[in-house]
Amino acid sequence: MITDAQRNLISEYLASQGLTFQPLLDEMTDHICSEAEEMMSRQMKFEEALQLIITDLPQGHFKNIQSETMKTITNKFNLSRAFSFVAMGAVLIATIFKILMLPGAPEILMIGFAALGAALISGVLPGLTVKREEKGVIRVVAIVASIIFLLFGYAFIMMHLPGANQLKILAVLLAISAIVMNTMFVHNNSAGRGNLMTHLHEKHSPGIERFLLFLLTPVTLYKTIWMFRDGRGSVVDVILIIVIYLAGLQLISFFWRSMEKGSGKGALIAILTIVAGICLNLPMLGELVPFQARLLSVTLFSVVSAAIVYQLGDDQSKAMAFFPPVIFVVLALMRVHVLPVYSNTVINVIVIAMLIASIFIARKNEMLRTYMIVSLASFLIEYNLSVTL
């Protein structure tokens, strides 16, 4: 049988050959391990077996397989993809309108939210009907519903409609319930089988990440250029809150998947994942939650997530996970006046640049990369100490 070290060697070899799409990387690793095991059962040494398997493969072979595989997945037109494009377009236009100070940005953003909700529903529905044998339909529906309720909650706020708080409370309750239930399910069924939530996430996570980066890019530019200008409640801050929420849920899904693969089976990781889930959701309630509790949630989410990312990570870049907690702990201490309030545009720009760089550096560690996306979006909201959380 292949040892863990030999499996890691194969996985690292594949990654070094440009295989970055995690589901395919895992599958190829299993394929080569199986092939090597078969050869080793005929008294061949592991090194010889591996050499035999990879000999004669043309240069860029695995990269080509990946690109062909991605092409077959992404070429398929579907309703969810169409709605995603509408959502991205609307968010981009809303941001441009905001930058140019044109009227209508909130309305356009709401079209984007509606399209995002439609993209989520149309993306998840086929999974609910096709994957009948997998468990967790209610949890998936709860997560999707929580995102949609939160989007509508913020849309209602922007349109000054009643019922925004009720929608946000419903969203947070649904999300926390689903996170707690799914974490317990993953923890109790660590064989990685039969969980609809993680199956759907595995399928959609590259698309979700592209979507998040697409949303984050213009607002990062905007916030960097117009530092200190925007107050809370602006269109751009709402986009950032949505990015934080979606990226936070994406991060928690990565924790689940890692737990399923066996690298995070411990009860401590499960408990920390639930804590991270609660801390992600509480600040979404805005002023319904006392300021200190929101501040604690934001800081705790950063610290706890960093600890999990570090614990579950398997490459050197994982040490970068401890950079954001330092920032958020310092910001929190300034907000409660334990440290003197100090805000400097140059320092803020440097921190933003470092967070952006870390997203690129962590290109091989999707969990860390997602954590850095949440951290960047959070910092873009929080850096201005005159803004009340």
Place this chain on the structure above:
Amino acid sequence: MESKEFIRGILKTLILRLLSQTDKMYGYEITQKVTELSKGDIKLTFGALYPILYKLESEGLLVTTTEVVDNRARKYYSLTPEGKKLAKTKVSELQRFTEIINTILGDGMKPQVSFGS
């Protein structure tokens, strides 16, 4: 025309057929089954197999489940109801096509093919 181009045209049908005969299979298992059934004449490589498996999955013809086996994630493929229907149709279409070709060319031609790099 090279032999592998014949296989490329029927690879989808081959995979659907193999999966219709069993509950679920994983990638390496599929390649081994093809080698075994063709007595070593057809060898599927990762380059040929995985893009088409992902394509069939994205078309809703296959569903996947992941299990941890020997401390590594193993992805199993099985047919959806739609995939099962299509497997039947494709296999009967291919059988009919083979009969026609045999009629045209005459029997007794055993192919010696190797597909993929």
